[in-house]
Amino acid sequence: MITAERKPIDEIRAMIAPYKRVLVLGCGSCVAECAAGGEKETGMLASTLRMANKMEGQEVIIQEKTLDRQCVKDFVVLLDDVIDQYDAVLSLGCGAGVQAVAEMFSEIPILPALNTEFLGETRDQGYWVENCLGCGDCMLDDFGGVCPLARCSKQLLNGPCGGSREGKCEINPEVPCAWQAIIDRLDRFGSLERLEQIYPPKDWSRKQGGGPRKIMREDQQR
Amino acid sequence: MESRMSQDTKEQAGKKPRTAQGRKRTLALFYCQNTPESSEAVRQALEKKYASRVRLFPIPCSGRLDPLHLLKALEEFADAAYVIACPEGACRYFEGNTRATKRVDTTAQTIAQIGLEKGRVGIVANSKENPKPLAKLAEEILDRTRELRPSPVLERPRRGKGTKEKKDDHSRKKTH
Numbered sequence: 271m272i273t274a275e276r277k278p279i280d281e282i283r284a285m286i287a288p289y290k291r292v293l294v295l296g297c298g299s300c301v302a303e304c305a306a307g308g309e310k311e312t313g314m315l316a317s318t319l320r321m322a323n324k325m326e327g328q329e330v331i332i333q334e335k336t337l338d339r340q341c342v343k344d345f346v347v348l349l350d351d352v353i354d355q356y357d358a359v360l361s362l363g364c365g366a367g368v369q370a371v372a373e374m375f376s377e378i379p380i381l382p383a384l385n386t387e388f389l390g391e392t393r394d395q396g397y398w399v400e401n402c403l404g405c406g407d408c409m410l411d412d413f414g415g416v417c418p419l420a421r422c423s424k425q426l427l428n429g430p431c432g433g434s435r436e437g438k439c440e441i442n443p444e445v446p447c448a449w450q451a452i453i454d455r456l457d458r459f460g461s462l463e464r465l466e467q468i469y470p471p472k473d474w475s476r477k478q479g480g481g482p483r484k485i486m487r488e489d490q491q492r
Numbered sequence: 493m494e495s496r497m498s499q500d501t502k503e504q505a506g507k508k509p510r511t512a513q514g515r516k517r518t519l520a521l522f523y524c525q526n527t528p529e530s531s532e533a534v535r536q537a538l539e540k541k542y543a544s545r546v547r548l549f550p551i552p553c554s555g556r557l558d559p560l561h562l563l564k565a566l567e568e569f570a571d572a573a574y575v576i577a578c579p580e581g582a583c584r585y586f587e588g589n590t591r592a593t594k595r596v597d598t599t600a601q602t603i604a605q606i607g608l609e610k611g612r613v614g615i616v617a618n619s620k621e622n623p624k625p626l627a628k629l630a631e632e633i634l635d636r637t638r639e640l641r642p643s644p645v646l647e648r649p650r651r652g653k654g655t656k657e658k659k660d661d662h663s664r665k666k667t668h
Contacts, residue, residue, distance in 0.1 A: 279605040310560055314602065317563040322606035324567075325644045 271300040272364045273398045274307060274384040276315065282360065283322060285381045289357040290329070294319070294383070295349075295371065296336030297363040304398055306384050307362030309336040315362065315383060331356075340367030346374050353378060389420075406476030406483065412464060414455030419472065421448035427469040519546045519637050520565035521630055523576035524554045526584055527618060529625035538630055546630060554578065554615070555588025559599040562613050566603065566645060572612045572637040573599075576629050579620035589617060611640060 276282075286292050294316040302308025316334035323330045335352070337345045340363030349371070353359070358379045361368045365386040372380035388400040403420045409427075410417055419425050423441045430449035433440035437450040456462050477483075523530055535548045547569070551557060554577035565573040575596060577589035593615050600610040616633055618624055624632075 279602075310558060313560045314563055317560065317567045318602055318606060321563070321567050321603070321608070321645045324646075325607060 271303055271390060271392070272366070273304045273387045273390040273400075274301050274364050275387060276306055276311065276362070276384055277382070279318060279322070282315070282383050283319065286319070286330075286358060286360055289379070291331045291356045291358075292319075292333075293349075293352070293356040293359045294332060294334040295340065295359050295361045295363070296334065297340040297361075297367050298336055298338045299341075301362060301364055301367075301384060302336075303392065304390070305396070307364075312336050312362050315360075340364075341370045343370060343374060346371050349375065404477070405472070405474070407473060409469075412467070412469075413452045414459065414461070416448055416451045416455060418448050418452065421446075421451070425472075427472060516543075516545055517571040517637075517640070517642055518544055518569055519634055520549065520562075520570035520573040521546055521576065521633060522549045522551055522554070522557055522561060522574070523626055523629075524578055524588070525550045525552055526578055527576055527626050527629065528623050529627065534626055538627055542630075542634070546634060548626075548630070553583065553585045553588035554592035555583070555585055557592045557595055559595050559602065562596070562599045563602070566608070566612060566643065569646070571643040571646065572614070572640055574613065574633045574637070575615040576626070576633075577615055577617050579618050579623070582620055593617075608643075608645070609640065611637075612643065 294312055296302070296309055296312030297307050298309065302311075305311060312334045316332050320330075320332050323332065333356075335349075337348060339345045340361060349359075353375050356378065358381055359371060359375070360381050360383050361371055362383045363371065364384065365382070368380055368382045389402040389404055390398040390400050393399050401417060401420050403417070405419060409419075418427055418429060422429060423439050423445060424431055426449065430447065430453070431440075434447035434450055435443070437447055439445040439447050453462070453465070456464055530550065532550075535550060538546065539548055547565075549561070554575055557575055562573040562575075575592055577592050578584070580589065583589045596613055596615040599613045603612060604610050614633075614636075616629060618629065
């Protein structure tokens with residue numbers, strides 16, 4: 271899923287300062303799962319902003335709403351009946367969500383309340399880790415299900431580097447060595463001979479080499 | 493908790509029981525229903541005793557508390573919002589009280605970012621050896637929060653119907 275973190279309150283307040291009627295817009299998908307932009311977080315942010323405005327005597331209307339998904343137009347269209355009541359929308363969606371809403375409502379500023387971080391896994395409650403770069407050419411089958419591009423600090427396709435200690439990366443002892451995990455898993459599968467293969471430099475043209483990527487599936491289209 | 497209070501707060505201690513508009517300060521008190529002597533009858537008796545100064549909210553476990561509960565209370569009516577939890581290691585659901593502690597800390601950090609004193613929210617764990625009834629804990633928390641100055645969030649005249657009228661204003665034309 272896509273992970274995100276809320277921007278500092280001061281930064282958010284500076285963004286919405288010019289506006290008198292603001293809709294704080296949550297998203298019930300990825301950013302809800304990572305406790306950054308779901309219904310609760312949207313309520314918390316709206317409440318905090320309202321309190322801040324009251325303390326400063328500012329007459330600003332701040333209301334909140336949460337869509338199931340901000341990155342799907344079928345849900346964004348639900349704003350159609352209410353959007354005109356506001357001068358700006360403060361979105362707690364990921365970057366994709368903010369832009370989807372902005373594209374549909376081009377006459378009103380859609381402001382990001384979150385910093386979108388990475389494609390991550392929920393490792394534990396309140397603990398998310400990056401483990402996919404979205405490179406467009408998955409090689410996890412070669413590396414025992416551990417991505418050296420996302421999880422090795424040096425992004426080595428031909429590792430290990432030799433710098434790890436006790437299974438931890440030399441750049442930070444709190445970071446598990448991805449290549450230690452790769453070797454351990456390949457060993458378990460009896461596939462250590464894969465380590466002898468030399469991989470050429472990664473072809474990044476499938477990530478963003480051709481500009482913004484898109485997927486078109488005719489069988490899924492209307 | 494006292495150490496969290498600002499100097500400004502301490503200076504006002506005991507000087508001004510009412511705000512400039514004559515509003516009494518209000519405490520929102522969320523309490524675990526496993527607190528001794530915390531039946532509905534006790535809650536009603538306490539609310540009657542303290543009138544509008546204390547509003548009591550029973551929750552099945554302090555772990556049910558969400559920062560949003562505290563924030564909404566501070567935004568809408570309370571000068572302070574506190575939680576009563578079970579003693580450490582004695583939560584019926586094992587870790588509800590430790591979760592509540594973290595959520596209160598999160599709320600304190602949030603309100604500090606907009607200039608509210610962290611001491612406006614807090615959590616009080618009951619004693620394991622000598623558990624106190626709800627009435628006693630409420631009294632202690634009320635004493636503690638008495639030192640807070642009136643909430644600057646609630647000091648301005650409350651906007652009632654006027655806000656709603658604006659909220660429902662559909663007179664603006666569509667721009668797309």
